[in-house]
Amino acid sequence: MILSLSLRRFLALLFAVPLLACSGGASDDGKHGGPVVLAAASMHDALEEAADEWAGQGHARPVLSFAASSAMARQIEAGAPADMFVSADEAWMDELEEGGFIRDGSRAVMATNALVLIGPSDGSLTLDPVSGFDLADALHGGRLAVAETESVPAGRYAKAALSQLGVWDSVKDRLAPAENVRAALLLVARGAAPLGVTYATDAASEPRVRVVGTFPAHSHPAIRYPVAMVATSKAAEAADFRDYLLSDAGQAVLAGHGFGPAEQAAHD
Template identity: 65%
Template sequence: MSHIVRSWAIALSAVLVALLLAAAWRSGAREAAPTGPIVLAAASMHDALEDAADVWAVRGHPRPVLSFAASSALARQIEAGAPADIFVSADEDWMDVLERADLLRRDTRAVLATNRLVIVASAGSGVSLTPNPGFPLAEALGAGRLAVAETETVPAGRYARAALVRLGVWDDVADRLAPAENVRAALQLVARGAAPLGIAYATDAASEPAVRIAGTFPPGSHSPIRYPVALLKGGTNAEAEAFQRFLLSDEGAAIFARHGFGPAG
């Protein structure tokens, strides 16, 4: 090998080594970067918690890692040992399940926000309903189905079923449901035109321009819709407690209010 070829080979090797070292350094830096608390939250909390996480990150904190699904699915994941620092449920029942299983940190449970239950229709629909005893829900559906979150375990579905039973119209529509895995999925069935009507939270309806509120259930037709939040015993993130305090602060309450949630009280 000539002197020139050897020189080129040495130079190329040096460049490759430098590139590999730089890549390794970047990878190590990413691995060493602090991460925010893992938050498992009800699907209906998506937009509000994304905003809260953005505000928290702008202040120099590691951005929380957010995961959204039905409260029932998240509670089961936590019971199965899924790593998480904070749980936000769409009802008290699933938080009760974790508390009975001794999976919550003592004295960290609190109510974060409240919500309302509504009937949604497509934005171009002229349907308007007043949910009172015996109201004509089945007639309003026509030949279509009622989009609703799964009624046995998902909080939004359970609130919906309770309200329809209380108002005496459950039997009229029980075999005409279009079940969904969570409330956001039910909302999308209406938004896409797959169902003429659905039942969702008021906050979800407000976030989707393809739907409109066709009726609001009276508060006495179902149990109060409260969102409890708690720290989890299995959590390890040092910022979890501070982020929960932020969510429960006046500033946090203002974020939830902007998204249509009611006050915790």
């Protein structure tokens, strides 16, 4: 059974604090652990490596927690202990900023990404996502794996692209919705869905899938990852880790995982 959006938000609020309380985050003075970072699921591999690099410089390793940006934003609104938030879109960061949940002056675009159509790695299908392309036929009776399209950034980007290209109506009743982009990726990787829509970085991280086509940048809002400090953060090193992610060294780690540089955001 697919949960309604309101029920999913209620559950996110209900379990937010217990979930993070078990993650071993920093104390109020930040001395007993690294800063707690809530981040978009698509940032998993890149931030894990960045955290290792940061810890290798003698800092306490950040405590990382990953899920859909929507779920993480709701946790912050519910008062979950956190020091930093990395969103896969501007909208969720906007909501937190408007609500006073992030620290003034700490917001910055950290990375960019692209949207792709994926299929199994042993397939040979190639599609060019242009206006009116026959995506429904390419599913061969199967379903299209996407992150939830009303609140999760990857799903909203997918819906925007498919709508702009004129194929949304032909596939909207043939979706395999997932709680985040990594879950959508796994549906294709495990053969549960013949095709899916993910970020380019997720496709590159999973050897069981291949890129079938790349959505044109004009078909969806620019995919930007803003980072900001949570307003209630007291962890001493949280701001320093944020600055590291925006530095040349941090950007090199992100680039190694396929993310575009933050500078691109100024030209979109």
